[in-house]
Amino acid sequence: MEARLLEKEKDRVALLFKDTTPVFLNTIRRIIVEEVPTMAIEDVEVRKNTSALYDEMLGHRLGLLPLTTDLKSYNLLEECKCEGKGCARCQVKLTLEGKGPGIVYASDIKSADSAIKPAFPKMPIVQLLKGQSIEIEATAVLGKGKVHSKWIPAHVYYKYKPKLTVLEKVDEKTREKAEVCPPGTLGLLRQNKDALSSPIVDGYLGQVCVEENPSEGAVIVEQDKDIILFIETFGQLDAKKVLQEAAKVLENMLNDFEKSLKQKD
Ligand SMILES: [Zn+2]
Numbered sequence: 001m002e003a004r005l006l007e008k009e010k011d012r013v014a015l016l017f018k019d020t021t022p023v024f025l026n027t028i029r030r031i032i033v034e035e036v037p038t039m040a041i042e043d044v045e046v047r048k049n050t051s052a053l054y055d056e057m058l059g060h061r062l063g064l065l066p067l068t069t070d071l072k073s074y075n076l077l078e079e080c081k082c083e084g085k086g087c088a089r090c091q092v093k094l095t096l097e098g099k100g101p102g103i104v105y106a107s108d109i110k111s112a113d114s115a116i117k118p119a120f121p122k123m124p125i126v127q128l129l130k131g132q133s134i135e136i137e138a139t140a141v142l143g144k145g146k147v148h149s150k151w152i153p154a155h156v157y158y159k160y161k162p163k164l165t166v167l168e169k170v171d172e173k174t175r176e177k178a179e180v181c182p183p184g185t186l187g188l189l190r191q192n193k194d195a196l197s198s199p200i201v202d203g204y205l206g207q208v209c210v211e212e213n214p215s216e217g218a219v220i221v222e223q224d225k226d227i228i229l230f231i232e233t234f235g236q237l238d239a240k241k242v243l244q245e246a247a248k249v250l251e252n253m254l255n256d257f258e259k260s261l262k263q264k265d
Contacts, residue, residue: 100128
């Protein structure tokens, strides 16, 4: 198997895999979604809430805030030395106070650890009118996506690499059809026939041109044997870190499997 990096940003990577199967990439996808831990608010103590939202709704909104995650410094609650009681190695306290009138944002949350804070400070939590206020203490812990979706680190998907052939000569009717493609894409395709630059692989071209411009058109679209894996994070961890953690989890799972097979012998 061979992997090549096509696109790398903090919150998104695209990798091209040769000589692999969808089964393997689906395994990676499921491990990322279900097993790679991130931080999220789990317990909320509402000390004061005269806002229009119920305590439960505030709790729900806080739980879904992506928090930047430091996997080195924290343990999963069930694997921590405190045996699940909660300590500085497995949980972080956060506080939120707000007074109306105005909107309370994620950036108003104060964290006991500067490494664990809302990934998107401008996310609104609640709007307060004059005289309304909230006072909340929350506890964030590491958790896994298989327990609750708030701990899922990324959106992961894969698809066969599109193989695009641009016909050099097209008749008037076909050209008209090709016009439904976003402007410039035909030229772009002609320059880049292996279609690996991200606007082509990722984008609208695949969708719009293919739907509107079937194989007898200016662009012939087939699928290659190679597969492209996309990881788009929700902000808790870098895309690279997400993949590294998934690889670690897979390795551990395989080691455990090997051990249990040996015990059976
Ligand atoms: Zn602990």
